[in-house]
Amino acid sequence: MSMEGHDSGGLDEDKVLVGEYAFGLLDAAEHARMARRIAAEPALGAEFGLWQSRLSSLDREFAETPAPAAVFGKIESRLFGAPTGPQAGLWNSLVFWRALAAGALAVAALAIGFSLLRPARLDPQEFATQLVAALQSQEGSGVEFVALYDTVTGNVRLTALSGSVVPDKDYELWMIEASGTPVSMGVIPMERTEMTLPEDMQAHFTPGTVLAVTLEPKGGSPTGVATGPIVAMGKATMI
């Protein structure tokens, strides 16, 4: 008599059970019982291994389907406790920004180091009113910028350190305030460029402001909010 009361039709009941187990055909109680037996009895373990190795070639038939973008943030928040809400993407993740800003600080410090190598400047006013942001490459984009901001003139000097032009795309610069809302500073070229920050934005450009570059459709984001991937990012630090 078979252990689960079904007619095994003269088949080797244990082998049938392992097959049913491998295919997921057993109910929860039988499945759990077989799992314990497979762990405890080497012969059954070998039998299960045979099925696993043979069946895995069927795995190719599972069609690849891109998962929704928000899923990974939710996984990270389950594992690492980042406070991301249900809709929260990178843009809204405070932890994400903080982590990256911390990384950016290291590069900013390097930039400060370089600036200190220049002949000493005696004008304390000038020295106190400049902000630098090293925009580091994100997700392996290879795009890096350094931004220098003069708080007196409202002038932003942007220099690309690395990266290349992407056909039919533009890089767009964003300023992210402490509140986390990104405001566009416009499309930027790869060559060295200067722009003057609109007066209403000047007051918001302070130490701790994060600058980010995204890859957008030609002419910049059509919606006024970032639509493309973040390719470079960094936090403004006073120098």
Added chain:
Amino acid sequence: MTSASAEIAELVARTALRDRAAFRDLYGRTSAKLFGVTLRILRDRSEAEEALQEVYVKIWQRADRYVAGSCSPISWLVAVARNHALDILRARKPVHDDIGMALDIADGAPDPEQSAVAGGERSRIESCLGELEADKADAVRGAYLDGYSYEELAERYRVPLNTMRTWLRRSLMKLRACLSA
């Protein structure tokens, strides 16, 4: 192992060492496949999405159980996803026993024979399935790929439950004899 497979094996190994960047990379490389698994078996997008999260939480927690070289890393990842999805299906029915342990076993215990699995294996299982009657081969595939239970298969093929059970059990043994020949 192909180079893509070796790269994924390395990402799994780095994930086992708690390398978050590697984990992120692993997710980027494999999530579409695993979402395909949970979606096909659960047939509900939001449930499949929820399951996918749980699958990667498990992968993070269990990456150290993957034994490099014992089976292809993607097979291992698919097994984690498939087992989890099947477990959700099973949990919809009355549960009488601890199902968590079943998962532990099913995810692990890779067999040395799996290292021999290569491209040629597909034709082998396909040809063995081809030796079964067409509807029985379809039922076997449905059990593996769609997670169909005996009840669902009996309904789909309009046969009594016990008939389906007998069919499939005999088919599995024929398949096994062919695969191990």
